[in-house]
Amino acid sequence: MKLAIAGDSAGEPLALALYDYLKDREGFTVDELSHPVDGAEEFYANMSARVCQGVVDGTYDRAIVICGTGIGVSIAANKVPGIRAAHVHDAYSAAKASTSNNAQVITMGARVVGTELAKTIVDAWLATSFDENGPSADNVKALDQVDAEHGCA
Numbered sequence: 838m839k840l841a842i843a844g845d846s847a848g849e850p851l852a853l854a855l856y857d858y859l860k861d862r863e864g865f866t867v868d869e870l871s872h873p874v875d876g877a878e879e880f881y882a883n884m885s886a887r888v889c890q891g892v893v894d895g896t897y898d899r900a901i902v903i904c905g906t907g908i909g910v911s912i913a914a915n916k917v918p919g920i921r922a923a924h925v926h927d928a929y930s931a932a933k934a935s936t937s938n939n940a941q942v943i944t945m946g947a948r949v950v951g952t953e954l955a956k957t958i959v960d961a962w963l964a965t966s967f968d969e970n971g972p973s974a975d976n977v978k979a980l981d982q983v984d985a986e987h988g989c990a
Contacts, residue, residue, distance in 0.1 A: 838963070841900040843870040843888045844947065845881040845910070848903030851947040851955055855901060858956050868897070885913035885944075892941050893919045900942045901959065907946035914942050918988055921980060926950060928961035939967035939977045 840859065844852030849871045856869040870888050873879060879887075881904045891897045902910040907924045914922035922942035923934035926949060934940035943962055945955055968974070 838865050838899065839897045840865055840867045840963075841870050841888050841891055841897040842867060842903075843884055843900070844903035845871070845884055845905075846878070847905035848881075848910070848945075848947045851945070851950070851952060852901070852903050854952045855903075855955060855959060859959070881909050882913040882916075885910045886917055889914045889917040889920045889922070889942055893917060898941070899963075902942060902944050903947050904944070905946055905948045907944040907949060911944040914944060918984055921977070925958055925962070927954070928957050931958045931962040932965045935962050935965040935967060936971070937973040937976075938980075939973075 842852045842856050852869060852871050856867055859865055859867045871884070873887060885902050888900050888902055892900050902914055904910040911922050911924040914920055920942055921938055921940045922944055923930070923938055923940040924944045925931040925934055931943060934943055945958065950958065967977070
């Protein structure tokens with residue numbers, strides 16, 4: 838699985854901690870993308886869009902985006918057509934983001950979630966997957982239809 842992790846100025850320390858936690862995990866390729874290639878600072882909205890575009894275009898299978906609260910990056914991520922981003926704060930919400938919502942992106946708040954809890958959240962999300970024939974499949978199809986009709990996720 839190809840995974841992208843990024844954080845804005847408030848979220849970068851947690852993004853780096855999660856990168857270190859996951860970078861050597863078997864079966865994963867992990868890129869830390871807190872800054873664009875040119876190294877310039879950018880708003881969390883631009884960072885979220887850049888990382889999520891990598892998911893949409895197939896460069897990454899999933900992404901984790903972090904800011905101070907997780908709310909701003911969640912709003913920005915969900916503006917990218919085709920993205921289903923879930924703001925998560927515990928292992929249960931992370932697992933359900935995957936199994937019930939087919940979220941390719943999770944967002945967290947570095948000022949809300951500590952490093953150890955963030956690791957637990959990421960583990961729960963990565964350990965689960967969406968069942969295309971499961972009970973939530975029609976809901977996710979409806980989300981995709983809303984995205985197609987309105988150009989937003």
